[in-house]
Amino acid sequence: MPSLTLSHVTKYSYRQPVAFGEHRIMVRPRESYDQRLIDTQLTITPEPAEVRWLHDVFGNAVAIATFDKRAKDLVIDSRVRLDHSPAELQNVDIERYARFYPFTYSSEDMPDLLRSIERQHHDPLRQIDSWARRFVAPGGQTDTLAMLSEMTAAIKREFTYVQRPEKGTQSPIETLARRKGTCRDYAMLMIEAVRALGFAARFVSGYVYNPTRRESRTGGGSTHAWVRVYIPGSGWVEFDPTNGIVGNRGLIRVAIARDIYQAVPVSGTWSGFPGSFLDMTVSVDITVDEDETVLQHPSLTA
Structure with missing residues (x-):
C-alpha cells in the first residue's frame, strides 16, 4: 500500500489589491476503501473570513471560502498525506x-x-x-x-x-x-x-x-x-x-x-479595476513515500 504526500498550490496574482468573492475549492481527495486520508491541510492567503465544508450531490468534499480583505495575491495551498491501494x-x-x-x-x-x-x-x-x-x-x-x-x-x-x-x-x-x-x-x-x-x-x-x-x-x-x-x-x-x-x-x-x-478544482470571483488580473499559476507535487519517486506538474490543468 503506497503512502503518498501531495502538494497542490494555486496562486492568482493582480496588479493592485482586489476584493475576492466566494471561492469554491475542490482539491481534497475522496475517502474510500482504496484511498485513505492520513492528514490534510488547506491554507488560504489572505486568511478567509470563513471556510465551511460541504458534500455536493456526488459526495465530493467542497470548501467554500469567503473573504473580507483585499490583496494582490490569492494563494490556495492544499497538503495531503494518504494511503493508496489501487485496484488491479x-x-x-x-x-x-x-x-x-x-x-x-x-x-x-x-x-x-x-x-x-x-x-x-x-x-x-x-x-x-x-x-x-x-x-x-x-x-x-x-x-x-x-x-x-x-x-x-x-x-x-x-x-x-x-x-x-x-x-x-x-x-x-x-x-x-x-x-x-x-x-x-x-x-x-x-x-x-x-x-x-x-x-x-x-x-x-x-x-x-x-x-x-x-x-x-x-x-x-x-x-x-x-x-x-x-x-x-x-x-x-x-x-x-x-x-x-x-x-x-x-x-x-x-x-x-x-x-x-x-468538477472544477477552484472557482470564484474577484472585483477591482479592469485589467488588474495578471496570471494564475498551479504547482502539483506528488511523492511516493515508499520509493521516493517524485512527479511534478508545474502547469495549468491539462
Whole structure:
C-alpha cells in the first residue's frame, strides 16, 4: 500500500489589491476503501473570513471560502498525506448477465444510473455512435470488459496527447475529428462513446503519479482526468484513456461528476479595476513515500 504526500498550490496574482468573492475549492481527495486520508491541510492567503465544508450531490468534499480583505495575491495551498491501494484489472468481477454486451442494467440500478447514461453533447450525424460501434463484435456477443479496455487503449494508441493550458474542453466530435487532445478531452470522448452504447459513465478529476520508477504516466497539470463506467458486479470501474489503463493504479480521485463543469478544482470571483488580473499559476507535487519517486506538474490543468 503506497503512502503518498501531495502538494497542490494555486496562486492568482493582480496588479493592485482586489476584493475576492466566494471561492469554491475542490482539491481534497475522496475517502474510500482504496484511498485513505492520513492528514490534510488547506491554507488560504489572505486568511478567509470563513471556510465551511460541504458534500455536493456526488459526495465530493467542497470548501467554500469567503473573504473580507483585499490583496494582490490569492494563494490556495492544499497538503495531503494518504494511503493508496489501487485496484488491479484482474480484480474486476462482473455479474454473469453483464459479462457480454449488449446487456441491460437491473431494474434496481437503472433509476439511479439514468442521468449518467444520458448523452451530454449533440451528435446529429451519429459520429460518436459510429466510432463506438467499431468496438462491438458484428453479429454476436462482445466481452464487456475487453470492449471497454480496447476502447481505452485505442484512444491512447490512435490519438495524440497535447497539453492545453487554456480553460475549456473540446467537444467529443472535435476530439474525434482532430485526433488529438488533452486528458479532459479524451475523458469526455470516452464518456460519450460508452453512453452511446448504453453504459453509465462519469467524469473523474484527480491526480496522476508514477507508481514506481519502472512505470510512467502521461497527463496531469493541476489535475488529471479520466472515466468511471458502471459495471454490474464491480460497480464504478476506472478507465484512463490518456494512459490506456484500467483500474486506478497511479490515479488519485478527487471529484466525480456527470459532466466536466461539475468538477472544477477552484472557482470564484474577484472585483477591482479592469485589467488588474495578471496570471494564475498551479504547482502539483506528488511523492511516493515508499520509493521516493517524485512527479511534478508545474502547469495549468491539462
